[in-house]
Amino acid sequence: MPEQSSKRQPSRLVVGIAGRIGAGKTSVGKYLESRYGFFYIRYSQVLSDWKARDPESRAHLQEVGWEVMEGGEQVELNRRLVARIEAQSRCAVDGLRHPLDEETLSQAFSPDFYLLYIHSPEEIRWRRLHEHRPDRYPDLETFRAVDTYPVEQHIDLFRGHADAILENNASLQALYANVDAVLEKLQQGDQA
Numbered sequence: 050m051p052e053q054s055s056k057r058q059p060s061r062l063v064v065g066i067a068g069r070i071g072a073g074k075t076s077v078g079k080y081l082e083s084r085y086g087f088f089y090i091r092y093s094q095v096l097s098d099w100k101a102r103d104p105e106s107r108a109h110l111q112e113v114g115w116e117v118m119e120g121g122e123q124v125e126l127n128r129r130l131v132a133r134i135e136a137q138s139r140c141a142v143d144g145l146r147h148p149l150d151e152e153t154l155s156q157a158f159s160p161d162f163y164l165l166y167i168h169s170p171e172e173i174r175w176r177r178l179h180e181h182r183p184d185r186y187p188d189l190e191t192f193r194a195v196d197t198y199p200v201e202q203h204i205d206l207f208r209g210h211a212d213a214i215l216e217n218n219a220s221l222q223a224l225y226a227n228v229d230a231v232l233e234k235l236q237q238g239d240q241a
Contacts, residue, residue: 063158067145067207068167070196071174073217078143088137092144095130114200127153166211
């Protein structure tokens with residue numbers, strides 16, 4: 050007869066992913082989706098479906114996101130997001146930007162909600178984005194304007210609340226190895 054582990058194996062796992070623009074949140078979310086079968090959803094996707102007039106424009110989504118925050122509609126944005134993931138047993142939620150986002154996900158999915166914070170230095174983040182979208186991020190000054198838009202003002206607070214902080218200053222393979230290590234601990238019922 051196999052030995053029973055005393056560690057609780059979560060039946061559900063909801064991973065919130067926070068970090069600054071270009072830190073690697075989307076890479077982590079898509080990795081969790083492709084490697085581990087997580088349902089992957091972005092706050093910006095829910096916002097775009099709900100409010101966006103130009104879903105392709107990041108600047109526009111930042112403006113809409115700021116309108117939602119300032120207009121007291123963050124509760125409704127979170128309600129819409131939670132409704133999309135309630136039936137999912139494993140979910141990666143990309144792009145937490147407001148303290149209410151973490152609070153809502155934690156309340157809705159406790160004790161199986163975990164917050165990951167992806168950290169990457171500014172210069173590396175800009176170079177990554179510039180490489181992929183030189184038209185959108187032609188120089189460091191333009192990147193800084195996007196990175197400091199008011200809707201981004203709370204992001205650094207998530208670092209202090211994170212269950213795990215992943216440094217992303219090397220290769221994607223190194224980032225994925227860090228994700229694997231954190232996920233292994235979470236699946237064993239340990240805190241990352």
